[in-house]
Structures are given as C-alpha cells and as structure tokens.
C-alpha cells in the first residue's frame with residue numbers, strides 16, 4: 001500500500017477527548033473515528049487489524065471443530081419473549097420498531113436465535129455435538145460507552161454456541177473452547193489469564209473470563225505467576241483427547257486466578273508470595289456452560305438413542321474482537337506509539353525514504369516495494385512528500401514491526417537501514433540481505 005493513496009489520517013497532537021493510551025493511539029494513528037457515542041468507523045488501518053484478529057480467532061475456532069456461519073444483527077423480539085429475556089435484559093438492549101409496528105432489536109448476543117435455528121432443523125442425537133459460531137456486530141446501549149472501542153455500543157464479537165446430548169458432552173465442549181481461547185490469545189501476542197467468573201445474566205454454573213493485564217482495566221485481578229509460563233500453543237494436546245482436555249481444565253482451575261468478584265483470600269494466602277500477581281485487567285473473552293436454560297425455555301428437544309426426547313445442554317463462548325484492538329495496544333505500546341505483535345500488524349514492513357526528492361532513493365524504494373509485494377510481504381510504503389523525520393515519526397506511531405529506511409548516504413554505499421520497532425534495534429544491510437530478512 002502506498003501511503004499517499006491510502007486513507008490514513010495521522011494526528012500529531014493527542015486528542016483531548018481520549019482518556020486511555022489505546023484510545024489516544026487509535027485516534028492518532030488513524031485506526032478509528034467516532035461517528036456517534038460509542039459507535040466507530042473503522043478506517044483502513046484499523047479495519048486491517050480488526051480483520052487480522054478476526055482471522056486468528058476464526059482459525060483457532062475452526063481447529064477446535066467449531067463451524068462458522070452468520071446470523072443477522074436484527075432480531076425479532078418474539079424470540080426473546082420465549083426465553084424470558086426480552087423484559088429481563090433491560091435498557092442495554094436497543095429496541096426498534098419496524099413499519100408494521102413489530103418489535104425488533106439489534107442483537108446484544110445470539111443464544112435465542114441459535115436455539116431457534118437448531119429447534120427448526122435438528123431432530124436427533126445423531127446431529128450432536130455441534131458448536132457453531134459467527135463473527136458479527138453486536139449492539140449494547142452501554143450507560144457509559146468509554147475508552148474508545150473497549151466499551152463501545154456497537155462492537156464486533158465472535159460468539160460460539162455448543163449443543164450436546166448430556167452434561168459430560170457439554171463439559172467437553174466447554175474444555176475445547178477453553179483450549180481454543182488460550183491458543184487464540186497466545187497467537188494474538190497477549191497474555192490473557194482465564195479466571196473463574198460469576199455467570200451473571202446468561203445463567204449457568206461454569207464460567208471463565210479471559211483477562212488481559214493493563215493498568216486501565218476495569219476489574220481487579222489476582223493470579224499465580226504460573227499463568228505467565230504456560231505455553232498453550234506448544235502443548236501437545238489434541239481436541240480429540242477428552243481426558244487431556246479435562247486435565248487442562250483441572251490445571252487451569254487449580255492454579256489460582258480470580259477477579260475481585262470471585263477472589264478468595266484464604267486460597268490466595270496459599271500461593272507463595274513471590275508468585276502472586278495482582279493488577280487490573282480487561283475482559284477480552286468469556287465462556288459459559290449454562291445447561292438447558294435456553295433449550296428448555298424455548299422447547300428444543302432431540303430424540304435420544306432410546307427414542308425418548310432429550311433437551312440438549314448448551315454453552316456459549318464470546319470473544320470481544322473489536323475490544324481486542326484496544327486491549328492489544330494497552331498491552332503493547334511505548335512513548336512513541338503502537339508496537340503491534342507481528343501476527344496482527346496491519347502491515348509487516350514500513351518502507352521509508354528519508355529524502356523523497358532523491359531520485360536514487362525513490363528508485364531503490366520502488367524496486368524494494370515491488371519485490372516485497374511480489375514475495376507476498378505486506379508493505380506500507382510512505383511515498384508522501386514529507387520530511388524524513390516526519391515519516392519516521394508516523395511509522396513509530398503506526399507501529400509496524402519492521403521499518404526499512406532508505407537514505408541517500410547509505411544508498412551510495414549500497415546499504416539501507418532495518419529497524420525493529422519493538423526493540424528499537426537498527427542494522428545496516430545491503431538491499432538484498434534486507435529483503436532476505438523480511439521474506
């Protein structure tokens with residue numbers, strides 16, 4: 001992408017309406033713009049990050065055997081009357097009337113709709129277990145939308161729903177999602193600690209929240225340092241291994257972690273003091289097992305192996321895809337700007353000419369841009385008519401993992417500079433070795 005042709009409005013000053021660093025940086029680096037309270041337009045760079053995060057979430061859901069689909073954002077109130085949540089949900093639900101005066105709503109979540117879809121088409125235990133998911137916009141009319149996309153009113157969520165014939169099956173589905181979440185967050189380059197949660201309005205008895213540490217987080221958290229050492233991606237654990245998944249759940253459950261809501265001073269005292277980690281955190285995911293709460297109230301039944309009718313056991317599993325953009329920035333930035341983990345960076349390389357009026361530099365940059373692009377490497381080429389220092393400042397702010405900088409003096413000696421955004425380390429290399437490093 002050539003910066004001169006992109007829509008990437010970078011701001012020099014820190015916007016005064018943003019309170020936390022991720023919100024400030026998202027505005028300054030041109031990721032989002034607010035269009036109404038808690039509602040955001042995703043500008044090209046923000047949209048690229050949002051899609052990268054969504055894609056990692058998708059790949060890990062697929063690996064875990066969940067099946068992707070897409071449900072609409074608008075729902076009929078009648079469905080929610082059947083579960084009893086139409087009245088119970090309260091003012092967070094955006095209620096709408098269509099031209100025929102029918103009650104509609106903009107979905108804050110999809111338990112009712114997926115249960116209705118299942119009810120229509122699934123008749124036998126042979127069609128279970130199933131876990132279906134979608135990545136779709138939600139609306140919750142938050143009392144206080146704030147911190148940018150972290151607490152928006154419209155936001156993007158991955159929500160999955162599992163259906164099993166009995167509790168043992170449902171627990172296995174829950175453990176499967178637990179592992180998928182641990183792997184997802186690790187790939188996103190953040191440490192999200194699973195914490196036992198009170199299950200709240202969705203109901204049910206088994207529930208974990210996934211919390212990213214950040215000083216601006218809304219809840220207080222306590223956990224054993226062991227959570228900083230686990231490597232879930234490497235763990236040789238198969239989704240087909242039910243005993244292994246159960247053991248994973250037990251390991252997670254017996255290693256201390258809690259939010260202020262579930263914190264237990266007596267158990268905390270048993271954690272050795274040098275392993276106690278305390279801080280504030282951001283909820284980026286939440287998984288629930290809630291049994292037959294929706295299947296029973298909405299009359300979903302399948303025929304069991306012996307011919308009798310059985311009410312399936314369900315769970316639901318959310319990840320705040322758009323909130324993650326802010327949460328990742330909270331966890332990964334410095335005084336100059338964003339520092340993207342390589343897996344979610346909008347582009348891998350930023351290409352900069354220090355002197356846009358130097359013929360040789362421009363030619364070298366054009367050539368490198370073509371070669372990297374042909375090799376499938378995502379490059380943002382700053383070909384704007386700006387001073388070198390300004391371009392470098394923008395690159396630091398935008399936070400791409402690598403900066404390839406071309407200056408007339410180096411070029412005369414056949415070298416360019418490659419900078420690692422995270423460490424700040426710079427090396428001078430021939431163009432060929434720089435290309436080799438990046439491909």
Ligand code: ATP
Nearest residue numbers: 149150151152155157283284285286318319320323
């Ligand atoms: P919170 O406690 O922050 O209000 P929640 O517990 O109400 O979140 P869930 O119903 O568990 O949210 O939804 C699943 C995920 O959706 C959350 O873990 C969070 O990452 C994301 N999410 C929820 N509300 C918002 C919001 N207003 N803006 C952005 N993401 C959100």
Ligand code: MG
Nearest residue numbers: 092140142151
């Ligand atoms: Mg909420």
Ligand code: MG
Nearest residue numbers: 200209283286
């Ligand atoms: Mg919550």
Ligand code: MG
Nearest residue numbers: 209283285286
């Ligand atoms: Mg929650």
